Amino acid sequence: MTDGPSEPSAHDVAATATAPVRAALDSVDQFRVQHYGLLAVLMAREPSAETLALVAGLSGDATPLGRSHAALADAARRADPARLEREYFDLFIGVGRGELVPYGSYYLTGFLREKPLARLRQDLARLGIERSRSLVELEDHVGVLCETMAGLIDGRFEAPEGAARDFFARHMQPWMGRFFADLETARSADFYRCVGRVGRSFMTIETESQALVA
Template sequence: MRDDGLDRAIDAAGGVAQLARKIGISQPSVSNWAKVPAQRVIAVEAATGIPRTELRPDLFGGRGLSEGTVEPVDAARAQEYALLATLLSAPPSRKLLDQLATLTGDATPVGSAHAVLAEAASAAVPAQIEREYFDLFVGLGRGELLPYASYYLTGFLNERPLSRLRADLSASGIERVANNFEPEDHASILCEIMAGFAEGRFEASSDKQRAFFEKHVSSWMGRLFADLESAENARFYRAVGALGRLFIGIETEAFTFAN
């Protein structure tokens, strides 16, 4: 029996087959779900616009930001990381694009990037963004970009950066979810982990966050976002690249100052 969150996601996607297609897995896999698997929550959120707190309230409800115990700066950091994780994990749904179109900017660099992203979202066509996402990150054989730490740091996939990351995640008690076939050094997963640190979903001192960021994120992710800004197939995602590059730069400066 499906839970309410999964039923809402299927309805929003237009059926089981459409949901499976949007997140890039087989229809029988989705048909066998009783609830959205933890490793698929971000992709389903991006594809349907149903927030993770409704897809899996047992994982994301009543914790972190909702408790009001997180500092405002960390809450904002968590939201920025979560946004980047969502947009890197799957093409955004019409509902999510409508939400992004309401973003308001300010005079700061990130505020200006939000305004550009809102403008791009307001003009976007979901079917075109699905194709853009495919060309950028999936492709026939491979996409234009490979958003993995191992590739950016060594030129190859599944290399030592991934094994070092897995060791650090294990030491932090963050376990790989069964049937998640995406390597943990994918940019969306790393952004999700940083969001979890910032909002208190994963326990980590400021020093531990800084060490993780410097070892697994800042060493390469800024280059990924810069490449995304100039990618041949990027249109909507050019604005995502600009936001990501600016935000990672701010995080780098903040952790350096704190250190």
């Protein structure tokens, strides 16, 4: 998880790559990397005006995910960055804690820094993915996990065949769909309600795809 610039790109949140990005990805993996990167950026912090302008360019179609793209693009066009800063704070930080706690360990056990985080750290160490000195979040933060998945898929992290599939099954599938569903209905969510919809729809696709491969 290397140091990145102050404004995160789709690949700044997560980790130390030990291999170059693969020269070419098939269309399915490009689709996956783009969505994991989008979720990583939007969950890392409140979006800047520049990020909102990019999100506003998303196009939709008649599928559930496509409709969620259209709703998110519309929300980005209407969003006020100053209000989004407060929305992000209320949802994920709060005074004491936010409305939602975006960490795998909390979703799986009700507490931070429990066994799911320890297992994640062991798996990251086996994959040679190191925590960035500038990373303030725990490794099981939803944005960090999405960024790590993007790196496993696109080859920035040197990993054995099937590593991304195993990583998803162990550290994301058990809880992340539920998190995004909760975000979609959170009281404090406006723009992030649409982020939750995209995340939930995408996690459903990923879970179904993993089941077909298995």
